[in-house]
Amino acid sequence: MSAEIQILQAIRFKGRPAGADLASAVGSSWSAVAVSLRLLVESGRCVEADGCYRLTPAGRDRLSSLTAAERGSIDRESLADAYERFDKYNSELKRIVVDWQLKDGVKQNDHTDPGYDAKVIAQLVELHAEFQPLLADIVDLVPRLNHYPARFKSALDKVRAGTHAWFAGPLIDSYHTVWFELHEDLIGLTGRTRIDEAEARRAE
Amino acid sequence: MTGVKAVHAAPRVDAVLLDGKTGLSKHSLGGKAEGIERMLALGLPVPPAFVLSTGVYQRFRAESSRLPDDIWRRVRDLVHALERKTGRTFGGGARPLLVSVRSGAAMSMPGMMDTILNVGMTADVHQAFTEQSGDSGYAADVRRRFAEQFERTLGRSVPADPWEQLRQAIEGVFTSWTSPRAVAYRRDRGIADDAGTAVTVQAMVFGNVDYNSGSGVLFTRNPLTGGAEVYGEWIAGGQGEDVVSGRANAQPLSELAAQLPGTHRELMAAATRLERAGGDVQDIEFTVESGRLWLLQTRTAKRSPEAATRHAVAMVREGLIDRHQALDRIHADQVEALLRPRVDPQALTSARVVSRGKPASPGIGIGAVALDSSEVDDRRDRGQEVVLARVTTEPDDVPAMSSVHAVVTERGGATSHAAVVSREIAVPCVVGCGTGTVTRLAGRVVTVDGFSGVIYDGALPIVEAATAADSDLSALTEWARAESDAPAGADLLNMLRRRSSRRSFD
Structure with missing residues (x-):
C-alpha cells in the first residue's frame, strides 16, 4: 500500500x-x-x-x-537550501525545453533537422547528470519524493531512444511533466505558492 | 516615379507657389507639397497652395527659430497670390480667405508634427461668413475649431491680427520638427535629424459649409483586405480632421455617390489617374464644398501585409508596374503573415482589444472564457467552444488545456508551464496578460491571437492561412525564381530575404 x-x-x-x-x-x-x-x-x-x-x-x-x-515534520531549512540550488537547474531546463520547441525562440521546431534535435537532447542528458546529486539530497530530505529519480530516468531513456513526446509532452510522464511535478512538490513543501513564485520569476 | 524630377541635390532655399511645374525635389518640397505638385501636374482640382521648402527650415533654424524677413515678405506676396487665385481676401473682406498651415517632411512621419487649419480667422471674418452663409452656427464652428487647435498646438491664445496668426503658425509648424515625439520617432526609424520639414500653406475649402459639402478619405484599393475596389469614408458636413481622427460618424463612399453622383464620378476618375501616375495605391484626402470637389492630399497608401502583397501582384497583371517593382515592394515578413491564419483585417478595424500579453503558442482560438477545469467541462457539455484563462496554469490544468481552443494566463513568459504545454499540444496561447485579466475575461466570448498576443472581444471572423497554391503567391514565386535563376523548388521567403539583404548593400 x-x-x-x-x-x-x-x-x-x-x-x-x-x-x-x-x-x-x-x-x-x-x-x-x-x-x-x-x-x-x-x-x-x-x-x-x-x-x-x-x-x-x-x-x-x-x-x-x-x-x-508534512511541512511541519521535515527539515525546512535544508529543504529551503535545496530549493535555492534547484532554481539554477530549473532555469536551465526551461531554456532547453524552449529550444526543443522553438528555433531562435520564435519559429516552431518541426523536428526535421536531426542535428538540431540531437544537440538539444545532449543538453538535456548533461543537465540530467548534473542534477542527480541534488535530486538525491531532496529525496533524502523528503522520502515521499523517492519516485522521481526513476521517472526522470525513464523519460530520458525514451527521449534518447527517439520518442520525442517524452521530452515535453503533457498528459504523459515526459521529462518536462516530471520536472514540473517535482517543482510543484517543492513549492508546496517550502510553503510557497506558485503565484508567489511566478512573481519572483522562479516559476511561471 | 512621379512627374517631379529630383533636380536639386541640396535643398534650395525657396518659398514658391505650387503649380505642378516647380521642378523641386521631394527632398525640398516634403511629401505633402510633392503630392500637391503631382495632382496639379495632372490638372486635378487642388486648392491653391505655396510651400516653404526644407531649405527655408534650415535658415529658420540658423536664425534662432525666427522666420527671416525676406522670407516673410515672400510669404505675404504668396498669400496675395492665393487671394488672386481664389478671389478672396486674407483676414477680412466680403469673401475672406483662410489657409491651412501644414508640416511635410520628405520622409513620412505621420502625425508626428503639427498642422494648423483655418488660419486667418478673425472677428471680421466670422461676421462675413455668418452673413454669407446666413448660418451663424457654421462660422462659429470654424472659429471654435481654429481657436482650439491654435491654442492646443502653440500653447498661446490667438492673436487678433491674421498675419501674426500666420507667422506664428508657420514658426510653430517648423518648430514641431524638433518636438520630443518627432525626435523619438526619427531615432526609432533612423531618419536624419537635420533634414527638416517643409511647410505648405493652402487655401482652405470648407466641407462644413452646407448640405452638399463634406470631407473624406479614399484609398484607390482596399488597404485592409487587398481587394481591388476603392475603399473610403465620407462625412457629410465635416472638415478633413474629422475623418482623419475618426471623430465623426463616417459613412461609406456609396453615400456620396447617392447624394452627389457627379462629384463622386469625378473623384473616382481622379483616383484612377493618381494611382496610374503614382504607380502605386494612393491614400487621398478630399473635400467637397457646395458640390465642388477639391483634392487636398495624396500619398502612397499604408497597407496590411495582405493588401501590400495582393496589390503588387494585381498591378503587375494590370500592366501598371513590372515584376521587379512588385518584388521590390514586398517584404518576406508580409508574405509570412499571409501564410498564417489571421483575424479578418476588415473585422480588425472595429474590433475591441480586451487584453494583451506575450504570444506563447501560435494560432488563433475563439471561445467562451472558463476559469477552471470544471467550468471548461460544464461549458463543453453545453456544446460551447472554450478558452481557458488562469492566473498561472498548474499540472492539473493540463487535461482542460488539451480540450480548449486557447489558453490565456495573467503571469509568466515564454518558458512558463502554460507556454510549454500549449506548444506541445498545439493550442494557441497568450501569457503574461497582467493582473485582473482573468476576472475581466470571465464568461466572455473572445478571440485569442497566439501570433500577436492580442485578445479581442467577441468571435471575429478568421481568414485561413494562404497556401503555396494561392495564385498571388505562386505568381510571386515564379517571378522571383525567374529573376534570380533560382532552382525550381526555391522558397519565396528565402528569395525575398536574399533580395532585401542584397538591396541594402546597393
Missing part, C-alpha cells in the same frame, strides 16, 4: 489519471495502488469513472492537511 499523500498528490497533478498511470507516477505496482485507491473512494476522497480517478473537495481538503502536516 502506498502512502495516501503520494496518491492524492499524484491525482491532483494528473487531473484525471487512469489507475495504471497513477501506479507509475508513485513508483509502485498496480496491485499496491489499487488497495489505496479503493480506500480513498470508500472514504469519499476521490471518485472513479471509466477507470480514471479524480479528487473530491474532501480529497483536496485531506491533501491540504496532509501536506501541512
Whole structure:
C-alpha cells in the first residue's frame, strides 16, 4: 500500500489519471495502488469513472492537511537550501525545453533537422547528470519524493531512444511533466505558492 | 516615379507657389507639397497652395527659430497670390480667405508634427461668413475649431491680427520638427535629424459649409483586405480632421455617390489617374464644398501585409508596374503573415482589444472564457467552444488545456508551464496578460491571437492561412525564381530575404 499523500498528490497533478498511470507516477505496482485507491473512494476522497480517478473537495481538503502536516515534520531549512540550488537547474531546463520547441525562440521546431534535435537532447542528458546529486539530497530530505529519480530516468531513456513526446509532452510522464511535478512538490513543501513564485520569476 | 524630377541635390532655399511645374525635389518640397505638385501636374482640382521648402527650415533654424524677413515678405506676396487665385481676401473682406498651415517632411512621419487649419480667422471674418452663409452656427464652428487647435498646438491664445496668426503658425509648424515625439520617432526609424520639414500653406475649402459639402478619405484599393475596389469614408458636413481622427460618424463612399453622383464620378476618375501616375495605391484626402470637389492630399497608401502583397501582384497583371517593382515592394515578413491564419483585417478595424500579453503558442482560438477545469467541462457539455484563462496554469490544468481552443494566463513568459504545454499540444496561447485579466475575461466570448498576443472581444471572423497554391503567391514565386535563376523548388521567403539583404548593400 502506498502512502495516501503520494496518491492524492499524484491525482491532483494528473487531473484525471487512469489507475495504471497513477501506479507509475508513485513508483509502485498496480496491485499496491489499487488497495489505496479503493480506500480513498470508500472514504469519499476521490471518485472513479471509466477507470480514471479524480479528487473530491474532501480529497483536496485531506491533501491540504496532509501536506501541512508534512511541512511541519521535515527539515525546512535544508529543504529551503535545496530549493535555492534547484532554481539554477530549473532555469536551465526551461531554456532547453524552449529550444526543443522553438528555433531562435520564435519559429516552431518541426523536428526535421536531426542535428538540431540531437544537440538539444545532449543538453538535456548533461543537465540530467548534473542534477542527480541534488535530486538525491531532496529525496533524502523528503522520502515521499523517492519516485522521481526513476521517472526522470525513464523519460530520458525514451527521449534518447527517439520518442520525442517524452521530452515535453503533457498528459504523459515526459521529462518536462516530471520536472514540473517535482517543482510543484517543492513549492508546496517550502510553503510557497506558485503565484508567489511566478512573481519572483522562479516559476511561471 | 512621379512627374517631379529630383533636380536639386541640396535643398534650395525657396518659398514658391505650387503649380505642378516647380521642378523641386521631394527632398525640398516634403511629401505633402510633392503630392500637391503631382495632382496639379495632372490638372486635378487642388486648392491653391505655396510651400516653404526644407531649405527655408534650415535658415529658420540658423536664425534662432525666427522666420527671416525676406522670407516673410515672400510669404505675404504668396498669400496675395492665393487671394488672386481664389478671389478672396486674407483676414477680412466680403469673401475672406483662410489657409491651412501644414508640416511635410520628405520622409513620412505621420502625425508626428503639427498642422494648423483655418488660419486667418478673425472677428471680421466670422461676421462675413455668418452673413454669407446666413448660418451663424457654421462660422462659429470654424472659429471654435481654429481657436482650439491654435491654442492646443502653440500653447498661446490667438492673436487678433491674421498675419501674426500666420507667422506664428508657420514658426510653430517648423518648430514641431524638433518636438520630443518627432525626435523619438526619427531615432526609432533612423531618419536624419537635420533634414527638416517643409511647410505648405493652402487655401482652405470648407466641407462644413452646407448640405452638399463634406470631407473624406479614399484609398484607390482596399488597404485592409487587398481587394481591388476603392475603399473610403465620407462625412457629410465635416472638415478633413474629422475623418482623419475618426471623430465623426463616417459613412461609406456609396453615400456620396447617392447624394452627389457627379462629384463622386469625378473623384473616382481622379483616383484612377493618381494611382496610374503614382504607380502605386494612393491614400487621398478630399473635400467637397457646395458640390465642388477639391483634392487636398495624396500619398502612397499604408497597407496590411495582405493588401501590400495582393496589390503588387494585381498591378503587375494590370500592366501598371513590372515584376521587379512588385518584388521590390514586398517584404518576406508580409508574405509570412499571409501564410498564417489571421483575424479578418476588415473585422480588425472595429474590433475591441480586451487584453494583451506575450504570444506563447501560435494560432488563433475563439471561445467562451472558463476559469477552471470544471467550468471548461460544464461549458463543453453545453456544446460551447472554450478558452481557458488562469492566473498561472498548474499540472492539473493540463487535461482542460488539451480540450480548449486557447489558453490565456495573467503571469509568466515564454518558458512558463502554460507556454510549454500549449506548444506541445498545439493550442494557441497568450501569457503574461497582467493582473485582473482573468476576472475581466470571465464568461466572455473572445478571440485569442497566439501570433500577436492580442485578445479581442467577441468571435471575429478568421481568414485561413494562404497556401503555396494561392495564385498571388505562386505568381510571386515564379517571378522571383525567374529573376534570380533560382532552382525550381526555391522558397519565396528565402528569395525575398536574399533580395532585401542584397538591396541594402546597393
